[in-house]
Amino acid sequence: MMNLVQQYPIFGPEIQCPHCRQTIPALTLTDTYLCPRHGAFEANPDTSELVHLQSGRHWRRWNSEWYRQHTHPDGIRFEIHEALDRLYTQGYRATRVIIARRYQELISTYLERSTPWRGQAESSAKPRLYGLPVEFSPDPTDEPCWDVINFDLEKEPGAPVRYPYFRLFE
Numbered sequence: 001m002m003n004l005v006q007q008y009p010i011f012g013p014e015i016q017c018p019h020c021r022q023t024i025p026a027l028t029l030t031d032t033y034l035c036p037r038h039g040a041f042e043a044n045p046d047t048s049e050l051v052h053l054q055s056g057r058h059w060r061r062w063n064s065e066w067y068r069q070h071t072h073p074d075g076i077r078f079e080i081h082e083a084l085d086r087l088y089t090q091g092y093r094a095t096r097v098i099i100a101r102r103y104q105e106l107i108s109t110y111l112e113r114s115t116p117w118r119g120q121a122e123s124s125a126k127p128r129l130y131g132l133p134v135e136f137s138p139d140p141t142d143e144p145c146w147d148v149i150n151f152d153l154e155k156e157p158g159a160p161v162r163y164p165y166f167r168l169f170e
Contacts, residue, residue: 009033009043011050011061017041018050018059018066062148070150073107077129080151084130087155096154097129100146101136 009031017024017035024035026043033041033050040053049069050059058069070076076099084094099107111127111134126133140147 010045010048011043015041015050016066018052018068060148062145067148067150070103070106073103073110076103076107076150077110080153081130083151083153084132087153092155094132094153095156096135097132098135098137098152098154099129100150101139102147103150104136 007028008026011033012026014023014025015033016022017033017038018041019038020035022035022037024033024041026033031043031045033043035041038052038054042051042053043049044051048060050061050066051057052059058071059066060069061067068075068079070079080097080099087094107129108127111129112131113127114125126135128134137143137146137152
């Protein structure tokens with residue numbers, strides 16, 4: 001008798017599409033999920049990633065939310081910009097951006113750096129993105145969520161706001 005769990009990809013018999021959040025089924029005896037709107041997604045059991053076969057985009061899941069894994073600085077910058085716009089339309093103002101450390105090298109050339117005034121220490125000049133101070137996350141071994149999520153926006157007042165990629169298009 002065959003174990004039913006082994007018939008489905010690693011994320012189970014169905015997931016939410018990372019693009020449209022519609023519940024999509026797994027194709028039995030494969031590592032594939034099929035969205036009628038966005039096509040096939042392949043689950044990689046070795047990396048725990050979901051790959052959109054048509055575009056090659058990768059997602060990872062944290063707390064039942066899909067987060068796109070960026071390979072180009074424009075992708076992460078666009079995601080942050082959209083989240084800032086959404087936060088502003090909700091009546092909040094961001095005070096700081098915390099970006100996952102894995103993107104530090106990818107995005108560092110795009111950060112604004114101000115030249116300190118005479119007499120100020122160079123270390124006091126924090127990098128900025130869209131006018132906000134930028135910090136990089138703790139190591140993922142200390143906080144595992146940073147191996148998956150892309151950034152946090154700290155808003156005024158309140159706790160950080162984490163944004164999965166697919167919510168950009170609500």
